[in-house]
Amino acid sequence: MMAKPSPRPISKVANPFWPGVFAGLTGVFLAVALLKFGNPIIFDEKIAAPTDIFEIIFQPWPTRWGYILVGVMVAVGLAVGNWKITLDRKSAFGLFLPIIWMAWQFVSATKSVDPTLTRLTLKHFTVCVTCFYLGWFCLSQVQNYRPVILGILSGMGLVILAGWQQHFGGLEETRQFFYQQPNWRDYPPEFLKRVASTRIYSTLFYPNTLAAAILLFLPISLWGLWSLSAMASLAARICLLALLGAGAVGCLVWSGSKSGWLLFLVLGFLGLLQLSFKASVKKGLVIGLLVIGLGGFALKYASFFQRGATSVVARFDYWRAAVEITKLNPLLGTGPGTFFIPYQKIKAPEAEMTRLCHNDYLQQASDSGIPGFLTFTAFIFGSLLILRPKSSADPMKSAIWLGLVGTCLRSLVEFNLYIPALSWPTFLFLG
Numbered sequence: 001m002m003a004k005p006s007p008r009p010i011s012k013v014a015n016p017f018w019p020g021v022f023a024g025l026t027g028v029f030l031a032v033a034l035l036k037f038g039n040p041i042i043f044d045e046k047i048a049a050p051t052d053i054f055e056i057i058f059q060p061w062p063t064r065w066g067y068i069l070v071g072v073m074v075a076v077g078l079a080v081g082n083w084k085i086t087l088d089r090k091s092a093f094g095l096f097l098p099i100i101w102m103a104w105q106f107v108s109a110t111k112s113v114d115p116t117l118t119r120l121t122l123k124h125f126t127v128c129v130t131c132f133y134l135g136w137f138c139l140s141q142v143q144n145y146r147p148v149i150l151g152i153l154s155g156m157g158l159v160i161l162a163g164w165q166q167h168f169g170g171l172e173e174t175r176q177f178f179y180q181q182p183n184w185r186d187y188p189p190e191f192l193k194r195v196a197s198t199r200i201y202s203t204l205f206y207p208n209t210l211a212a213a214i215l216l217f218l219p220i221s222l223w224g225l226w227s228l229s230a231m232a233s234l235a236a237r238i239c240l241l242a243l244l245g246a247g248a249v250g251c252l253v254w255s256g257s258k259s260g261w262l263l264f265l266v267l268g269f270l271g272l273l274q275l276s277f278k279a280s281v282k283k284g285l286v287i288g289l290l291v292i293g294l295g296g297f298a299l300k301y302a303s304f305f306q307r308g309a310t311s312v313v314a315r316f317d318y319w320r321a322a323v324e325i326t327k328l329n330p331l332l333g334t335g336p337g338t339f340f341i342p343y344q345k346i347k348a349p350e351a352e353m354t355r356l357c358h359n360d361y362l363q364q365a366s367d368s369g370i371p372g373f374l375t376f377t378a379f380i381f382g383s384l385l386i387l388r389p390k391s392s393a394d395p396m397k398s399a400i401w402l403g404l405v406g407t408c409l410r411s412l413v414e415f416n417l418y419i420p421a422l423s424w425p426t427f428l429f430l431g
Helices: 017-036 041-046 053-058 063-080 089-109 115-141 146-179 189-196 207-228 234-255 258-274 279-306 310-328 340-346 360-386 395-410 420-430
Strands: none
Touching (some): 041 115, 146 207, 146 234, 207 395, 234 258, 360 395, 395 420
16 A cells, blocks of 8 residues: 555456455455454464354454455455566565565574464464565555555444443453453463553553554544545534544543653654645644643653653663573574563563563564564664655555554554554555
8 A cells, every 4th residue: 555666557457356355355354453353472372262253243363363364365366466576676675675584583483492482473474474465466456445444444443432432431341340250360460460450452452552553543544534535524524533533542542651642743743744734834733732742741641750650661671681682692582472481581570571572673683683683673664764755645655654653663662563453454554
């Protein structure tokens, strides 16, 4: 869905029916990913397959169900894709770096300290890279994006509704139901901490994951809603956008994500810069955004910083450990998905235990060595730089780019790469 430096021509598909099918599958895929695959991949073996219609609707799904959906997309994509490769230097960078990164993950896996975790992670990374090439070769050939946008809006709408429902009583009901289970103490500490918190997480793993999903999907959702409502009156369209935006902002605030709030302001600033308003109007909007956003942030989280910002301190210990692990294993790391194995041995006594580093880039260094870190980081930030919109002529691409900026910056303090609901769409959009 993103433009390439040298745009590839739309191929003449023998049967125009298939691009529509692929667009529909993509919309379903994005909606289902948001609603059902919001847990870290390293916990996948703990997620039991639903056994009845109630569990299918309300419980997360094992990731292998998502792999089946991606497999169907690949099968249809074979009939849709433009497989001719014409490259300049920038295109070659985007095309080959993901597969180089993936190849190094398999090399690193040969020295993994936990083959089970690494096997789960490699399957997930393979799907990430597959999504990238589905975007590059197949989704780029779709001319009608309406089914894709409908899927995104459906997923985001349900995520927002679930978040509001949790905030207004649903979270407490879920907590009481959970504590009635005889084996509730057997769950991982991270999960027990989430259950005890008043921060909402909607259909995602925990509150910060919800914030990352909003950053990724809200810009394209707003554009999509504006585009699909073109036949309505201007007042109606503005009301629809305000409803969606207010719903998403409410979820972001109730998630309690500090970095999510600040990055939301960054995206708002970048989005305003791309609008074709008068300079004076644009300046006023930027100032208003910063005053309201930073003022609200200071008021809401003043007590958090007065208590010592414990989650920030904890992250610094995770990052310190990742650097130490990388120094001990500079070439191959400890194996994809294995950060917490060596972290248990070197963590500060007062630091919280964690399964993931809360920084995707540093975890690449500790898990797969310096080559894994360099190829992944170069791919992400190089892609953002190359794909940066040069003008506001194509608002869809600008909206997608804004979402990618939000989630990729969010990866500096979180583990988005290991959440299928975030990483699969991210790679698809980059492609």
